[in-house]
Amino acid sequence: MAFAQDIRSIEAGLAHKVSENLKALADSFAKYRLYRRTVRELNELSAAELADIGLNRGAIISAAREAVYGN
Numbered sequence: 178m179a180f181a182q183d184i185r186s187i188e189a190g191l192a193h194k195v196s197e198n199l200k201a202l203a204d205s206f207a208k209y210r211l212y213r214r215t216v217r218e219l220n221e222l223s224a225a226e227l228a229d230i231g232l233n234r235g236a237i238i239s240a241a242r243e244a245v246y247g248n
Contacts, residue, residue: 208245215241216237219240220234
């Protein structure tokens, strides 16, 4: 009987770990999509519009990375 309980406990733990990993993967993908969208939208701005917000074309990628990932 204890053996069956141990197996169920292991299966529940494994299911929880898989669920956590899938959630982390989904979160990472959502952040990546937001990053790509941010880069795309900043690239659509004119040089004057970028200057208004304190950016230039060379700073778009780092600004988008910082906005989405915080680093």
